[in-house]
Amino acid sequence: MSVDSVCHAGFHHGLRQPDQILTMRLGHCPPAIDWERFDAWLAEKLAIPIQRTVAGGASGHEATRLMGRILQVAAALQYAAHIPVFEPGRILSCDADPAQEGAWIFRVAVAQVDFMAADLTSLAYNTATTLVLEVAADLARFADPEALYRQLQEHLMQPLERALPAGKSSIHLLRTAHERGIPWRHLGHCVFLLGWGRHALRTRLGKVETDALLGAHAAQHKFMAAQWMRQMGLPAPEHRLVADEAGALGAAEQLGWPLVVKPADRDRGEGVTVDVGSDIELRRAFQHALGFSEQILVERPAPGVCHRVLVVRGRVLYTVRRQPVSVEGDGRRTVVECIRDANARRQSIPLWDRPPPYPSDAPACAALDRAGLTMSSIPAPGTWAPLRPIESTEWGGRDEDFSAALHADNAAIAIQAASLFGLDVAGVDIISPDITRPWHENGAVINEVNAAPSLGASQSSLETLPALMALLVAGDGRIPIEAVVGAGTAWHKARARQAHWAAQGRACYVTSHAATEDAGGNPMPLAVSGLFARCMALLMNRHVEALILLVQTDELLETGLPVDRLDRVERIPDEPVSLRSTHPLAAREATDRLHQFLLAAAKIEI
Known part of the structure; x- marks a missing residue:
């Protein structure tokens, strides 16, 4: 497999993520593949439900159906390693390899994440190719996939996670943005940009840039945080x-x-x-x-149990009671049998998604003893046998949703605590014997205020992510972006569109490959060159409320668009764009091809 050289991560082939072209070769296809069993194995063992339309359906030949599955497996494995790849890509061409009978050469467009090394992309797709071919050839060999899990974990998942340690919070946020049609880009060092121009917001590992730096620092130190809260009249340990x-x-x-x-x-x-x-x-x-x-x-210690209250820009989105890792009784099995069976169920989960095993060690026995149980006890149906004294990241735990039961006074102190530290996204931990009662009646305290709470870690958190995103990013996070194609007089048309947006109260900027003007028509020097780079710079500028791209070269045919879609495209008649010296097309052909490319991006019939 080879990766075409690309200078920028642009949009070329209609994907909702920036894409890159891979050339992939299938040297052989296993004979007589049982597609139903194969797809069932992928769904059960790797948690990858196959989309038949991507995989070539029933009508595609064997090589196309295999390639469709390779693309989906590669995308799913990258996502599992917290690489934000949310779509499998697209098969662009499939040709018989003239050098070998029965071999096929594919050109595919797949998602490209900025600042991801090409060798790691190759690793993901080569690994997926090997996996799909070997499993399809001998499904029985992988009935127990534990050895495969360990191999994938060591040779693929860990290198990917080291390259982009974005974490679970980032991947859940970006997935929500993707599903809501909010544009995003990776800016490097696990910092992601959500939205464009005036709607742009940067986020990293659950933090958002609008959080107060001093407040986040104070919240991180529990002693300092408690001092602040006491001074504000909030209950603290x-x-x-x-x-x-x-x-x-x-x-x-x-x-x-x-x-x-x-x-x-x-x-x-x-x-x-x-x-x-x-x-x-x-x-x-x-x-x-x-x-x-x-x-x-x-x-x-304060009386009661820890409750996580998520506050986003002054609103409580959910509340969960954080219980220690426990096994549920059924009135028949002992605690040790419940632990054994629960661990057996976890063994069927891919290694990279598998929670820690339920413990049966001395600390587990001590936690059971405090609850009046032993390993030989038979818990009643629906009761929980705790195996640790508290919930933690190391040990795990379970969450019980109390969103509807949270008392208004407790919600109020959570909101006040988030405001005290200047946090737009805060996980406020309240220890209370009964979160449905006011804090001032039962000795509850605010144990911690977390500036980077884990997002998507519980079902309650997952379900509130769309509401969280709506509070962070206005609408779909987009600004109007138009393109005007042409040479000399195209500037006049671009300025006319700028005036149109100004009349609607929007600060509209105009840029070509060589010059940029602000909303007032003043020259705006930028330390970048080229239409793609200038557009990217303006998308990060919060003063920009609308943007006109003046397309005067065929640059975008090489780089792709800097955005996934355009709102409007207009061509100045009989004005071909100027050619870059390396492009082989004649001026008129280049302009026609470029215009068609832009119309496709604007979803306009060609």
Whole structure:
């Protein structure tokens, strides 16, 4: 397989993501493929439901049907590694290989993510090709896919994740944007741009750029955050910041037992020990926390359970009670049998999506003991046997939705806490014995305010992502973008369209490959050249409310469009565009071809 050289990630072939061209060769097709069983295997073992239209349907020849599945598997594996590839691509051509009978050469257009190395793209599609051919040839060999999972994890998923460690929050946000038709681009270093011009918003790992930097820094440090909240009259934990074991023991004398010991500046439950009830346990908990931070909190536990309240721009979107990892009883099986069966079910999940196994170790026995259970207990139907004292990223957990039951006073302090730290997206953790009752009646406290809450981690979070996106990005995040094709007098037409948008109160900018004018018609120097690069620069400019592209060269035939669609295309009659010296077409042919390309982008019949 080879990847055509591209200078920019542009839109060429009607995909909703920037695309690139791959040349792929199938040297052979396994005989007599049972497509129904093969597709069922992909759905069951890799969680990839096959779209028959992409895969060539029943009418396509074997090679086309295989290539359709290769494209879908490659896209799905990249997505599973948190690479934002949301569509499988398109087969552009399929030709018999003149060098070998039975071999086929395909040209395909597939999604290209900015700043992803070409060798990793090749790795994804070569891996998918090998996987599809081997499984199709001998399905029985992969009845137990565990060895395949481990091979894919080591040789594909981990390299992809290292190349773009965007994380789950980013992939869920981008998927929501894609489904809502909101344009996005990768700006590098896991920073993504949502929307264009005046609607543009940058985000990274669950953070949005409109979050206050100082507030996010303060929220990250639990001791400082509690000080801020107390000064605002919000309920906060009672704790002491200590630097050594002697300080921890002194804090215990002041606060009393039991205690919670945790790092002051870490998230996700890292380094936390609960139910500390003696000097020995305190020393052990202090050393455990010290492995994560030099700043340790010794804290009096608040009554109740932690509840995550997601606040987005002053609105509560959901509330979940965060329970520790547990197994559900059925009145027949012991706890250890429930653990065994639950782990067996998890083994069928692909390795990269598989949660940690349910534990049956000493901490699990201790958590059961606190609940009045043992490994030999038989929990009643519908009851849960806890295997850890609290929910954490390391151990996992389960969420119970309390969105409809959240008391208005508790919602109010969550919103106030997010506002205090200047966070547009905040995960406010309230420890309460009953979140349906006001915080001032039952001793509830705000335990933490998280500046980069995990998005899409629970069903409640997934279901509210469209509402979250609507609060972050206006409409579909787009601005009107038009193209005027032609040479000399095309500038007059472009300025006339600029005046049209100005009359509607929109700041409209105009750019060609060589010059850019702002909404007032003033020259706007830019440190980039070419129509593609100038358009990209303006899409990042929040002063831009509409944009006219003055197409005077055939550059876009090579780079592709910088946007996935145009709102309007107009051609100045009898004015061919100027040619780039490397392009072989004559002036009139180039203009005609370019015009047709732009009309297709505007979804106008040619």
